[in-house]
Amino acid sequence: MDKVLPVVTLRGAVDDDSQPPEPTARLRVQRVRPAYAQVADELRAQILGGALPAGERLPNEAELGTAFGVSRSTVREALRVLASQHLIETTRGVRGGSFVAAPDPARVVEDVGSALGVLVMTPQLGIHDLLEARLLLEPTAARLAAQRADAETVAAIRAAAVAPRDERDPSGFVGRIDFHTTILMATGNLMITMMGQPVNDVLRTRLRRDGVERGEWDKVDACHRDIAERVAAGDPAAAEEAMREHIVTLRGLYERDGLWTDEP
Amino acid sequence: MDKVLPVVTLRGAVDDDSQPPEPTARLRVQRVRPAYAQVADELRAQILGGALPAGERLPNEAELGTAFGVSRSTVREALRVLASQHLIETTRGVRGGSFVAAPDPARVVEDVGSALGVLVMTPQLGIHDLLEARLLLEPTAARLAAQRADAETVAAIRAAAVAPRDERDPSGFVGRIDFHTTILMATGNLMITMMGQPVNDVLRTRLRRDGVERGEWDKVDACHRDIAERVAAGDPAAAEEAMREHIVTLRGLYERDGLWTDEP
DNA sequence: TACAATTTGTCCGTATGTATC
């Protein structure tokens, strides 16, 4: 309870856009920053600034309230904000409380994906953009994978290439997209994985799985196995080219209409 | 107040991981989903599902409470979660309330950037990964820009190539672009822009700009002008190659240590 | 200018659920 210092707990502080010489500003200028937001800001700054290291336990809600000079309800609203940004985790019971969360790549990928997800229904982002991005990213990813994959990773890629069909995914649709995710992860570059994953997520949720003959999916599976083998062989150029051709083929499949739906 | 339908407002519902045959699970399984989270989930589903279109005004907090069978405090915590994810915006006063937020590319890029920000302090994501991702993305972006940029875009690129660095321009999406962002946007592909922008954001905030002789920055500016001219000339291959060389050079500059700081 | 209406913001008090010892 030492580190949480409410430096300036000014009630009703304005967030200082300093617009006295601007009487024309009409568009909803947030004049006062609510207390819960100020508390959240302060805690976030302390977390990101390293004052509160990962795993650190925060004071309980009542103590935070007195420390910041606000009520418990206000503290709770601030904590909800931080929790939804995965900066803290809170558990109940004695030994419970709010703890600074450790950065988790998987969660960040999720966050990025869901952040991008809200854009995908806008007319500003169409399937053509997604497929172009995929064509930009994944062939090179395949190249890097071929350069770097160790035995374990190769095994994972081979496994993903056979498109596991479970009861919830009889056509293997989701499994096929997972192959692409596996390739991305095989680059060993978390940034590249995170850039590519949202595209696959969106395709997974927005693409209709029916209306395609089984023969087409068989061809896709063959492509995947081919790519997997080229990666396993450690042949970067071949892997890249195979992935490129595969994606171009997929693009034709997707855009030969009917597969893309504007309704989720 | 019609569209907000609390389909199954079960209090104390378990989120069904169905792990009765697993008594060994020790690692904090979230057994019950708190009411505020359930409310947030339901509202989020309605927003993302399109049942609540952008701009729509939600019922006030009291009404939401009775609709979901929870108290107003609980509703408020749910609303804070949604607001922190930029799914709603809340204002006070008559005519105020909570409104479904319109998807905003600039905000999404911000979110992605801040989500990534928590990762760059971990050993799992180093500057090498960022620069590799940049090297993957931006040369091709330059190629696409050279293929597609119209006169106006070319002018913007030229302007960005000579724009002064280190200038804070907090207004808007276009306002705080640097040269690399301009190139990304010139692809005309929002997905590519959003994939590349976080990298630039992170580099901008985490890179020390001092400790480099002015001559080095002059060379960078020269590179930018060179790339801009190749894009303007509509020479995709030349633009791509220039950008690639430029980034490789930058990588050397960054990694010749001292430029990367682990303190924000 | 003043006042009323509406809605979020904030507080308090209390009770309950949950995990640990």
Add this chain to the structure above:
DNA sequence: TGATACATACGGACAAATTGT
């Protein structure tokens, strides 16, 4: 089997902000 220490949830009250009259 309690006892403890947390978060979770409720309901009511009032304050503050914004808009309209």
